[in-house]
Amino acid sequence: MSIGFQKNLSKGTSGSLGDQVRDHLRIRILGHEWEAGGKIPGEFELAEQYGVARVTIRTALRSLETQGLIDIRHGSGAYIADFGDSVRAGLQELRSITQTIREMGHKAEMTTRSSEVRKATASEAKDLQIDEGSDVLHIERSITADGSVVVFSYDTFNIAELTPSVMKRMSKGSVFTALDSIRKHPVRARAEIHAISSKEVGWGRDRPRSGLYLHLRQVHYLRNGNPIFTGDTYFVEGKFQFIIHRTV
Template structure:
């Protein structure tokens, strides 16, 4: 589907998610500033050639992420942001994409990255055969140079190809999976508040509070691809959940 801005939304992904991505790009590019009113549902529907229900779904995602505020009878307005990064638990995105969508520059600092035999816990979580190998990483996630999370991740190496080189990995693990033709479409996640001085490395508060997002990512066919335990520093990320009755 083409738009008047020369963009194309591909049918392989839900249209409201693609539309939300496009609107986030326009917000990041400064097309609308804090306090500005976005075009109406009818205007966006015409511009992108999609239904108003698709527009409504995209705008709801932006509001869930704290990017916009809807004032009934007045329209949808760009929210004023502080330094925090906001995201919705309903939407599956890489941390790099989330950080970038807020206008910050993401960076992954790899503390450790190696191929090793899967532990019993990893075998159970990813439904692997005994003796299977995984690519295991420990990363610090940064936004504009500021640490926002520590992440401990494992990917079954059978998904990464015969010529996989763990030393060559430097960016998003979602991108690593994508270039190998593996697209996680679903994640099962648990949230826990954690205080643990052994989390992370380098300079950090010994009694720092973290929000642990413990999740396993799956493909459409139900293959477990990536198991991750990501500890978000308190106050750096804000998660939202849309609740309906």
């Protein structure tokens, strides 16, 4: 039985066949199609399901193994890595925060505090690989899960990579889906992680008393290696469970 793969998913997915299969398999895994520790179908059967060659399945599985989602055992099969439900909030997967919150079963809302075009600072120019003083778009937002603030973010975009319509979109919804519409979806990010205790970060009456945050200083890159935007994201400690899967 074929899944009718390319036709069903040609809109939402992109990249090579192997990448499409990987993304589709990830959805099936996170959707609990197989129980934790359970065995997924063999490579031959998956190849038949998707209507692709076994080598294509293998590239997808290899990627999922490196991400820690599955465990491939020679001569036996591929098994769902037993990490419990928390796998969904994997830090190393570059995904929309709001979307992640929603997939965990909570209600996510985003509020834009300010959005302005200004000149790049020295640090921003260096990260974005542009000249100091070039125009950048700076956005300050907060994200809530089930009504309580979990994230404060300060993002700065290289305006040369954007279009006016995208800039408008970003104030309303997810940054990632907005960038997706002009095929400028970042495929890679480099993040520095810090613990910080500060009263200066958040705003509003819902700002946490403790002032304790997990701070991600990020630079997002396109497939061609160019940086598209940089930002400081502050996760309110205790409100957002951060999981990371470490592999050899």
